Amino acid sequence: MMRRRPAKSFLPTTAVLEMTYRCNHECLFCSCPWERVDGDFDIREELTPERWKGIITKLCDLGVSSIAFTGGEPLLKAGILDIITHTSGCLTERVDTVDGELISETVPPSLYLLSNGLLVDQDILEFCEEHSVTLSMSLPGLSTYTEHTGRDTADTVLRNFGLAKELGIRTVANITVTRKNFFELRRTIAAALIAGAGQVLLNRFLPGGRGLGYAEDLSLEPENISELLATAEDVLSKAGKYGSLGTEIPVCLADPTEYSSISAGTQCSAARQFFVVGPSGHVRVCNHSEVRLAHIDAYEDLKLDPYWNTFTQKRFMPEECRGCGERFRCDAGCREAAHITGGSVDSRDPLMRDCIYPS
Numbered sequence: 001m002m003r004r005r006p007a008k009s010f011l012p013t014t015a016v017l018e019m020t021y022r023c024n025h026e027c028l029f030c031s032c033p034w035e036r037v038d039g040d041f042d043i044r045e046e047l048t049p050e051r052w053k054g055i056i057t058k059l060c061d062l063g064v065s066s067i068a069f070t071g072g073e074p075l076l077k078a079g080i081l082d083i084i085t086h087t088s089g090c091l092t093e094r095v096d097t098v099d100g101e102l103i104s105e106t107v108p109p110s111l112y113l114l115s116n117g118l119l120v121d122q123d124i125l126e127f128c129e130e131h132s133v134t135l136s137m138s139l140p141g142l143s144t145y146t147e148h149t150g151r152d153t154a155d156t157v158l159r160n161f162g163l164a165k166e167l168g169i170r171t172v173a174n175i176t177v178t179r180k181n182f183f184e185l186r187r188t189i190a191a192a193l194i195a196g197a198g199q200v201l202l203n204r205f206l207p208g209g210r211g212l213g214y215a216e217d218l219s220l221e222p223e224n225i226s227e228l229l230a231t232a233e234d235v236l237s238k239a240g241k242y243g244s245l246g247t248e249i250p251v252c253l254a255d256p257t258e259y260s261s262i263s264a265g266t267q268c269s270a271a272r273q274f275f276v277v278g279p280s281g282h283v284r285v286c287n288h289s290e291v292r293l294a295h296i297d298a299y300e301d302l303k304l305d306p307y308w309n310t311f312t313q314k315r316f317m318p319e320e321c322r323g324c325g326e327r328f329r330c331d332a333g334c335r336e337a338a339h340i341t342g343g344s345v346d347s348r349d350p351l352m353r354d355c356i357y358p359s
């Protein structure tokens with residue numbers, strides 16, 4: 001059993017780096033805050049590759065040991081391969097407890113590329129192989145793929161999972177589950193696995209960004225959550241694979257401990273296990289967050305930032321959960337989706353809007 005210790009600094013050990021605001025998909029469910037119609041999240045000047053490289057070196061010095069490149073679409077960032085190559089040559093101290101003993105290793109950070117898959121070709125795949133990059137590609141449905149993304153390239157993504165498998169690249173099929181594609185969730189997971197995807201990451205649709213404008217069409221119902229988990233469990237167990245639901249759920253909607261092939265988070269990991277650096281270099285607690293905090297150059301300011309500390313100290317529980325015996329393992333769903341739809345981080349998760357809470 002291996003557990004990872006906190007980073008050398010107060011920063012979480014995983015950094016999600018948004019390389020660019022730009023994207024070549026037009027996903028209905030996109031939660032990037034700058035895509036929100038009539039939103040306040042302005043687009044600022046993007047960091048240059050040279051600036052990113054300096055920041056990444058510093059993050060590794062601070063004990064960040066997992067780095068995910070995302071966007072927008074990260075492959076649209078000029079110099080992205082140069083940035084990743086630089087990152088693969090960095091070293092960081094990773095401290096784990098193995099069977100109760102502290103083990104410290106100086107290693108390159110683990111690398112993840114989160115892409116929509118449109119620009120992934122043989123060169124990109126060989127690059128991922130060479131630099132040990134885990135490649136995540138989006139697959140939000142099969143027959144509904146085009147309706148969700150504005151592109152007709154589901155087959156390309158599936159083919160790339162196969163090619164990646166041949167090269168021995170670790171891959172993740174990233175499936176955003178919406179009301180529109182819920183009916184084909186079983187087929188979508190199966191298609192990804194048959195094509196060669198190594199793992200499946202499900203994300204329930206969260207209102208935010210562009211998706212806020214489509215919330216009525218895309219939002220799941222509370223009762224969908226246990227069905228989603230049961231469907232994933234069934235497909236994954238038959239395939240002998242493992243998956244996860246990446247967007248936290250309230251325990252009173254479904255108890256993840258009842259499933260063995262799919263794991264689901266119930267506790268918000270924003271600012272505790274990961275943090276985000278946006279295209280301009282400003283920190284956010286989660287990619288779903290609309291709240292821009294200090295620039296990463298001034299990361300020490302986060303220690304005294306009330307919003308950052310709301311998440312590190314978990315001061316965000318809804319009134320309705322007061323007294324619930326599950327609070328030790330449940331953060332009542334997504335705290336940023338609650339913020340966006342309810343006006344404050346301690347609002348109800350949008351899935352729970354009309355629920356009667358256990359007393």
Ligand code: SF4
Nearest residue numbers: 250252321324330332
């Ligand atoms: S009442 Fe709140 S804390 Fe309790 S299980 Fe439901 S969402 Fe979680």
Ligand code: SF4
Nearest residue numbers: 268269270286334336
């Ligand atoms: S803000 Fe929401 S999506 Fe982000 S880590 Fe917390 S619960 Fe998960």
